[in-house]
Amino acid sequence: MPCLEQIALPCVRVERCLDCRGRESARQIVNTDLQSAIRVLSACCIFCLLSLNAESREFNILDYGATADDESDDTLAIRECFEACHEAGGGVVVIPAGTYLVSRQASESPILELPSRTLIRGEGAASTLKFSERVNDTNFWRMLGASRRDCRDVVIRDLHLDGSNTYQSYEPGETPEQNHGIFLHRKDGVIENILVENCLVENFSGDCIGLSVGCRQITIRGVTLRNFVRQGIQMAGDPESRGYLVTECQDLAGEVRPGGSTIHVEHADGVQDVIITDNRCRHSILAGGVDGIIIRDNTISGRLVGNGNSNAIVSGNLVRGPDAAAAVIQLGFTDGLVLKDNVVLSPNPEATGIYVWGSSRYDPNPSRDVLIADNLVRVTGRGVFLNGVDGGTIAHNRIATADASQRVVLQRCEDVNVQGDPSPAE
Numbered sequence: 001m002p003c004l005e006q007i008a009l010p011c012v013r014v015e016r017c018l019d020c021r022g023r024e025s026a027r028q029i030v031n032t033d034l035q036s037a038i039r040v041l042s043a044c045c046i047f048c049l050l051s052l053n054a055e056s057r058e059f060n061i062l063d064y065g066a067t068a069d070d071e072s073d074d075t076l077a078i079r080e081c082f083e084a085c086h087e088a089g090g091g092v093v094v095i096p097a098g099t100y101l102v103s104r105q106a107s108e109s110p111i112l113e114l115p116s117r118t119l120i121r122g123e124g125a126a127s128t129l130k131f132s133e134r135v136n137d138t139n140f141w142r143m144l145g146a147s148r149r150d151c152r153d154v155v156i157r158d159l160h161l162d163g164s165n166t167y168q169s170y171e172p173g174e175t176p177e178q179n180h181g182i183f184l185h186r187k188d189g190v191i192e193n194i195l196v197e198n199c200l201v202e203n204f205s206g207d208c209i210g211l212s213v214g215c216r217q218i219t220i221r222g223v224t225l226r227n228f229v230r231q232g233i234q235m236a237g238d239p240e241s242r243g244y245l246v247t248e249c250q251d252l253a254g255e256v257r258p259g260g261s262t263i264h265v266e267h268a269d270g271v272q273d274v275i276i277t278d279n280r281c282r283h284s285i286l287a288g289g290v291d292g293i294i295i296r297d298n299t300i301s302g303r304l305v306g307n308g309n310s311n312a313i314v315s316g317n318l319v320r321g322p323d324a325a326a327a328v329i330q331l332g333f334t335d336g337l338v339l340k341d342n343v344v345l346s347p348n349p350e351a352t353g354i355y356v357w358g359s360s361r362y363d364p365n366p367s368r369d370v371l372i373a374d375n376l377v378r379v380t381g382r383g384v385f386l387n388g389v390d391g392g393t394i395a396h397n398r399i400a401t402a403d404a405s406q407r408v409v410l411q412r413c414e415d416v417n418v419q420g421d422p423s424p425a426e
């Protein structure tokens with residue numbers, strides 16, 4: 001029931017009516033006669049009902065000519081469905097179970113532009129949008145996304161995106177690395193409040209999901225990735241971009257050997273407030289260039305790496321490094337870092353556990369204000385290695401290394417103190 005309040009003015013009464021979505025509408029009642037008031041209120045309520053109806057209106061891609069499980073291309077039908085939803089001011093786009101073929105028509109990016117205030121709803125992994133095989137002959141196919149107009153308040157849920165990729169590994173210059181599943185990129189505009197939830201996104205020669213400039217408050221939750229040649233989830237932006245949350249996602253074993261990470265933050269250029277939490281990653285997490293980043297409670301079969309973050313919390317992660325001599329956790333040029341409660345493992349005899357560095361010939365800035373506490377590090381090489389750090393505390397870590405003198409190693413550091421016994425975990 002709409003809630004009403006009346007405002008009495010000398011000769012005019014104004015009825016204010018909050019509609020069902022909280023928006024305020026007002027009618028002036030010059031004649032305060034009770035019948036007129038009732039008529040106005042009735043009109044107001046009908047407006048509310050019509051408004052509600054419009055916003056929950058369903059747009060089924062089958063009604064626009066899409067056909068499941070055949071050879072016919074469904075791009076134009078789905079696009080028409082999306083545009084009808086956009087023209088109506090939003091609604092629910094329904095993608096029934098079945099496989100629908102999508103292909104780039106000219107040079108458009110993305111191929112399917114998301115309407116604002118919309119739920120894009122499939123029926124789970126049975127509802128598949130699949131690229132035509134032609135995708136392997138070209139580049140810059142982005143299946144779903146926003147670019148040409150501002151985009152707000154969208155949920156993409158219970159959908160399967162299949163990129164039809166046939167490349168088995170990343171070959172720079174040869175792999176069409178710009179073929180993405182979801183791509184949000186709006187220069188001089190805003191993409192805001194987008195939720196991608198419970199989707200399976202696989203077989204893309206680029207990234208399964210890519211965020212870029214213009215993005216604010218984007219949540220990726222419960223998404224499963226498989227067979228991506230570049231990144232599983234790639235996040236970029238600019239200093240105006242902020243509020244990315246990636247949680248409860250995972251990547252499955254696949255046939256493709258990825259050239260990137262499960263979760264990747266690159267070209268962030270000062271993106272603010274990124275949270276990566278509770279994900280299961282078969283490959284690395286790489287995250288750099290963020291102001292305000294939390295990487296928490298992930299399991300990672302790979303490395304955790306990043307340069308140029310400020311105000312970072314890395315905690316509670318289980319990181320099983322690859323059989324490589326590189327450091328398992330490696331963070332460079334970090335200004336403000338809490339690294340706590342992680343379990344860090346490596347099978348490689350030369351691997352370092354935790355490496356924090358700065359002051360190189362490429363960048364004179366040291367890492368600053370670093371707290372490394374309560375981690376369990378089990379490696380054969382160096383345990384905790386600080387190189388070019390200005391201001392730090394290493395406290396109460398449990399560190400097992402082959403050589404006790406390599407548990408904590410400091411080089412070119414100032415004002416770094418080691419507290420507690422960095423004793424081996426026996």
Ligand SMILES: [Ca+2]
Pocket residue numbers: 066067068069070071072073074099100101
């Ligand atoms: Ca079809």
